[in-house]
Amino acid sequence: MFGFSRSQSIAFLIMLALIVISPFVLYPVFLMRVLCAALFASAFNLMLGYVGLLSFGHAAYFGMGAYVTAWTMKFWHLDAFLAMALGGLTGAALGLVLGYLAIRRSGIYFAMITLALAQMVYFFCLEAPFTGGEDGIQQVPRGHLFGFIDLSNDMTMYWVVAAVFVGGFLMIHRIIHSPFGQVLKGIRENEPRATSLGYRTDDYKLIAFVLSCGISGLAGGTKALVFGIATLTDVHYSTSGEVVLTTLLGGLGTVFGPAMGALIVTAMENYLAQAGAWVTVIQGVIFMVCVLAFRRGVIGEIANWRKLTL
Amino acid sequence: MMMIFGIPAPLLFGQLLLGLINGAFYAMLSLGLAIIFGMLNIINFAHGALFMMGAFVAWMLLDYLGIGYFPSLILAPLIVGVFGVVLERTIISRLYKLDHLYGLLLTFGLSLVIEGLFRNAYGSSGLPYRIPNVLQGATDLGFMFMPNYRGWVVVVALVVCLSTWAIIEKTSLGATLRAATENAPLVQAFGVNVPRLITLTYGAGVALAAFAGVLAAPIYSVNPNMGSNFINTVFAVVVIGGMGSILGSIVTGFALGVVEGLTKVFYPQASATVVFLVMIIVLLARPRGLFGKAA
Numbered sequence: 001m002f003g004f005s006r007s008q009s010i011a012f013l014i015m016l017a018l019i020v021i022s023p024f025v026l027y028p029v030f031l032m033r034v035l036c037a038a039l040f041a042s043a044f045n046l047m048l049g050y051v052g053l054l055s056f057g058h059a060a061y062f063g064m065g066a067y068v069t070a071w072t073m074k075f076w077h078l079d080a081f082l083a084m085a086l087g088g089l090t091g092a093a094l095g096l097v098l099g100y101l102a103i104r105r106s107g108i109y110f111a112m113i114t115l116a117l118a119q120m121v122y123f124f125c126l127e128a129p130f131t132g133g134e135d136g137i138q139q140v141p142r143g144h145l146f147g148f149i150d151l152s153n154d155m156t157m158y159w160v161v162a163a164v165f166v167g168g169f170l171m172i173h174r175i176i177h178s179p180f181g182q183v184l185k186g187i188r189e190n191e192p193r194a195t196s197l198g199y200r201t202d203d204y205k206l207i208a209f210v211l212s213c214g215i216s217g218l219a220g221g222t223k224a225l226v227f228g229i230a231t232l233t234d235v236h237y238s239t240s241g242e243v244v245l246t247t248l249l250g251g252l253g254t255v256f257g258p259a260m261g262a263l264i265v266t267a268m269e270n271y272l273a274q275a276g277a278w279v280t281v282i283q284g285v286i287f288m289v290c291v292l293a294f295r296r297g298v299i300g301e302i303a304n305w306r307k308l309t310l
Numbered sequence: 311m312m313m314i315f316g317i318p319a320p321l322l323f324g325q326l327l328l329g330l331i332n333g334a335f336y337a338m339l340s341l342g343l344a345i346i347f348g349m350l351n352i353i354n355f356a357h358g359a360l361f362m363m364g365a366f367v368a369w370m371l372l373d374y375l376g377i378g379y380f381p382s383l384i385l386a387p388l389i390v391g392v393f394g395v396v397l398e399r400t401i402i403s404r405l406y407k408l409d410h411l412y413g414l415l416l417t418f419g420l421s422l423v424i425e426g427l428f429r430n431a432y433g434s435s436g437l438p439y440r441i442p443n444v445l446q447g448a449t450d451l452g453f454m455f456m457p458n459y460r461g462w463v464v465v466v467a468l469v470v471c472l473s474t475w476a477i478i479e480k481t482s483l484g485a486t487l488r489a490a491t492e493n494a495p496l497v498q499a500f501g502v503n504v505p506r507l508i509t510l511t512y513g514a515g516v517a518l519a520a521f522a523g524v525l526a527a528p529i530y531s532v533n534p535n536m537g538s539n540f541i542n543t544v545f546a547v548v549v550i551g552g553m554g555s556i557l558g559s560i561v562t563g564f565a566l567g568v569v570e571g572l573t574k575v576f577y578p579q580a581s582a583t584v585v586f587l588v589m590i591i592v593l594l595a596r597p598r599g600l601f602g603k604a605a
Binding site for chain 1: 347353401404405408410411412414415416418419420421422423424425426427429430538542543545546548549579582583586587589590593594597598
């Protein structure tokens, strides 16, 4: 189903089982944070892992998604489903505009351009009246889903977030394993060759970028709904860096890696919350260790060790 | 009062000077990035953190050892440069065979570590650094009062930038460097110790960032975030200029600072974003950058 290999099917079933069991063991709000981070990282991985383009500004799409969902929930009292969908659409629309500019360059320049464009979005959010500046948009109501599911209960909210994550995850998996995804991998391996075979590589890159940004916006919107807040942190470049770290640590270019990375990074932040600025230092050290000695990431190492595709 | 385009002249020139100062820092930082990129093929994300380190080292020299501004202007870049050499030898040199993106990620991690450590030790509120006595006060230029220190920064930055350009373009060391940037194995075949050249290049680029940091210390408060505030804009500057030309980096840096300063006068809301808007226009019209070579 969904083009899963045997090992991936087993891993997917394990992941589903964990998603179902864990809220009865762990704090649901923590798990929702993990799931939002996992969806965000999976979307980011679509660009870096499968197109080979490092976007260093994914916080822009995540954060704008969060702002739009928060704003429409609070001031338009929309249905939660519509608000989250609008968050995703915002991410995609912004991705279309900024991606159109960024794909004009590749490699290191692509990373710098996406970073700079995201910084522009950050400054815009700092100045624009609708974001609430330094305060952000606070006390966003969770509202209702489809008009009748009350989301104020944490467990109800958890199942909705879990469904959004699994839906987004399957969508990304489907994209990667479609003919379109094969072309993306072809572009990653050898772009001139893909061009010579008649593929308009820029179009493919842009579509992948828009999809990735759309799902990032959805993740941001979901996060805003869960925590009832959208702030400048969501569009700040440290958030962009964190999603890179999450993906790298979990396993670049693996289907399950970003989710694993999200679990580790979120747990770390949770337990080190008292440590203050040391969190940044530890994140930096993990970054360096990953790059120097652990480039496959957790899932990548497991896959390599067991000779599996994960 | 003299008015230019309906703006009081002192205000206009004041902002122009501020723009030139920001431009001086953009120029020095993007110059260092370009030199390092040319030789090592990595984008040194830690550049902002090392800039900040330069300011902090100057502050420490003054506070702990009583060493003043002018000796610090030499000492702090040396200390940070040696730190850079150690970094390059122990960590960064392990990545040369890998995709360039790993260098970016590694140095990003490095900047998190450096900034985090300084934040732990000194907090993020900022420490004051006094302008040296010789450079206090202001000079009447006829059309405006210029704070002496700000004029000094612009002049020194310009001198340092142009000397760097002269060393790279006009000396035999620079010629070796340029040759090694083009084709390292061939230069190595001529008996040049290329790995050492790479190490020294990184050290020099880092020292340049630290030098900019010392210059910045009396203007901005010395705080752990001063580098990351700058570096994102510097990346946009690098994209606009393209990293192919040394002189190009210098010109682009100063010019964008001035553009930013003018925007503060005419439309202050956009002053933080104007550099990025210029980047968008350049990407649309000339994707390889104003001074970049064709890909």
